[in-house]
Amino acid sequence: SSPPSSASPPAEPQAVLTPLTEASIFLTLVIEPGGEDGVRGVLGDVSGLRRSVGFRLPEGELTCVVGIGSEAWDRLFDGPRPQGLHPFRELHGAHHAPSTPGDLLVHLRAHRLDMCFELAHLLRNRLRPHARVVDEVHGFRFFDERDLLGFVDGTENPEGNAARRAVLIGEEDPDFAGGSYVVTQKYLHDMDGWDALSTEEQENAIGRTKLQDLEMPDDRKPPNSHIALNVIEDENGDEKEILRFNMPFGHVGTDEFGTYFVGYTRDPAVLEQMLTNMFVGTAEGHHDRILDFSTAITGNLYFVPTADFLDDPPGR
Template sequence: MSQPQKGICAEPNLHAQYLLFNVVDDDFPAMRQKLSRLLDIFEYFDEEHYEAMVSGVIGVGANFWPELYPNAMPQELSAFPDMQCEDRCAPVLPCDLFIQIRADRLDICHAIGIQVLELLRVHVELVEQVSAFRYLDGRDLTGFMVTEDNPRGMKKFDISIVGDTDPEFRGGSYIHIQRFRHDMTRWNALSLRRQEAIMGKTKEHSLPLVDTGRSSHTFRTKLTGPTGDYPSLLKQSMPYGDMLVQGLFYVSCANNSKSFREMLYSRIFGDEMGHYDRLLDYSNAETGAAFFAPSIQFIKKSATEYGDEIA
């Protein structure tokens, strides 16, 4: 049985640490073993601090995958879709590894992050680190709910985990990330009615508006998956920020990569009538990357199947 990484379908947490790395040497045998040891770190903290609800995700970048795991590649793994239309864009951040750490204790997220960095230090450079948090009752800093349309129960696994369509990578998940930066000054200057029209739902209770409009965020992101299912993405997004910079670290998990590409196209290019996601007038993506998070069994097996040894 191929067991998905725990962090893919874990329940929401209070804190998150997102780490993005590029690998700077070609000691791929050591990297394969160390990714397996990362799973041990997650498991140790989960058992030692069970009340913190620790979970982790290891994602391997689309461009780095053939070097790290040259024997096979997930069927739909491809580079992040670089899109631009007028002043709306989805920039690409070249990145080899994505590590997501989540817990209900900030100190535990920090402690795990330090151990991850220590383990990988000689092989990687840290491209970006983002600390995120749960805001109020699960809202973005814009004041609207973030992931209220996520699937529930076993439906989460159906949406986010690869099944029999790609047997070698059963239990894995396609991960796409974007770091958005909000223009909170301009956003807060809008009336409540205008904010709700842009989002396509009410602010307080997240109820859909009767006429959302084809340019609302809700309309442009409400797409079905390849088999007609909605939602087609499991989102693990959380807000981040300080007194000067605020935004959303977007993370989506899916059993395919097509759903994210179609959603991103809908937001940026919109339709032939010029309807795009108006939220992008107030929130700009500054990074973007595509990864595959293989099953626990795949990571552990790949660490030993070549007879690799760390010196």
């Protein structure tokens, strides 16, 4: 057997690759002018705060991922920049994907909302003088992992090595190996319009069956279905995948029914191609049918550094 290697182990990713949970909180923050030093200090405390809340209820499996926006990156850190980091690119096509303010994303996941809430509260108190929350979404698991359109959402996520390959940066950007990128978009659904469709029309919009969540055969799957537009391949015919953790959210009293889209990727270009297919459309002129019933009201791209980077962020 070979002797143990003296090389240090690869940098530890943040908890990107954890399964979908029952509860989630998404905080979008904007850093105040002059708040950079304070924010950097809090970033170094995130893992400790997560342990303080999470260890009290290990089976709750509380995780916290922090993402950093493009402009915020330059305000916070010296040294090299992640190669793929840039502001979210607004899209104008058949539908509009806006780009909205967001310097930091806090993506909390647990089996119980109380754990997410407690950590959100602690982080907010620590960040209070340095950054303000511009958007807060409390997501919940809906029956059978369905979104509020009524379809099972998350089925075709890659698993195991395929998931790691899809989301973790490797040798293409050695300074940031083990990091990732994340895109978020807050969508509101026109439930009256959607509910007026027959089940068959809804299945045609998604490209999967509603009850059993089966993919439609290629010869039946409409070219403007969500699945047809989001299954994309590289030049070798291998599927280019992302990892999604969408969560439903809403307020019945104000008729707000939403999906908070969260997609992790190793290469923002993959996700951007999916967004272009959906919003602008393909060369054949097909855009995503679910967008006729879903409006994106936010759009952000963040870099997700490794846990090691976050524990000891380089100064400026």
